[in-house]
Amino acid sequence: MDLIATNTAYRGARALLDLPMALVRLRRLARTHDVAWVQVSNLPDAFYVALARIAGMRVLATPHFGANSAVQQKVLRRGLVRWLVGRADGILLLFRGQGHEIMIPDLPTTVLGTFLPQSALRDGEADETVQRRPRHLRLLHAARFSAEKGTFHMLALCARLRAAHIPFEARLVGRSDPATMDSIAEAIRQAGLEDVVEQIDWLDEVAMQQQLRSADVLVHLSAIDSFPLIVLEALAADCLPVVLPMAGARDMVEAMGGLLADQADPACSAFDRLAELTPDQVRAMGRAAGERTRREYGWPVMVQRVLTSCRQALDRV
DSSP states (O other): OOOOOOOOTTTGGGGGGGHHHHHHHHHHHTTTOSEEEEEESSHHHHHHHHHHHHHTOEEEEEEOOOTTSHHHHSHHHHHHHHHHHTTSSEEEESSTTHHHHSOOOSSOEEEOOOOOOGGGGSOOTTOHHHHSOOSSEEEEEEEEOOTTTTHHHHHHHHHHHHHTTOOEEEEEEEEOOHHHHHHHHHHHHHTTOTTTEEEEOOOOHHHHHHHHHTOSEEEEOOSSOSSOHHHHHHHHTTOEEEEOOOHHHHHHHHHTOOEEOOSSSHHHHHHHHHHTSOHHHHHHHHHHHHHHHHHHHOHHHHHHHHHHHHHHHHHOO
16 A cells, blocks of 8 residues: 645645646556555545546545535535546545535445544553542643634534532643634633633644543534534544534444434533433443444454455456
């Protein structure tokens, strides 16, 4: 297996300038490789599907975008991406129902899922920080802070827990622009949450996994993420997620475990669902969800799914 980085993120039309050299490289790889598996996040990525076919390889494509992305919102771009991805031999979806959320070509389709870091799939029960479970709830929010990502819903949830005298501690992991960071600080001050809400800058993979293992609940009330990997990583770490019913997030919690909040009033409904449970019940639910997730997304399982899809693509006339 060889990896080609398309380097298309945030480059717009400039990424199209790389396509001629990409075709040259794909032609060379076609001498020794049978299948190209293209991860499509934007329009330039979609061109790689057609290039791999021109180079002589069978092609599988995975769409990494949702209904709110520019790829779907802009009519001309949506049609072009659909046509380009339609040059593939098969589609590997991230979750059940993704084909109903976005327009995909009429091709053989398999629900694959995604590969998680090996560190995310480790059973964390032996961790010392996991064994020292406090009696109160530990909440975690990890994102590029914004209203759309649910950061202020997280703070509103914390305020409701404080008002109801439900013991908890919360961590916000991430950062944002100065104006948003000022708004977050003001919201914390206004609600009197300085003693229970801690802000932490971006963390590397290992440190983030540790944060997830030491938390009880991931609060991800985002209205823009179609398939939030942080939710899947939380599930694998025995951390119970509470999410809005976005297509991919809803599929994760329905299949593995978690709580769904209402879109009309996310903080209130998240509070209602958590207030019904004791910390021990939340942790038991998280542990059961973690076992299911690690079993479903373990690398041997995922590799076998990819290999099966590759063989099916090669067998097609």
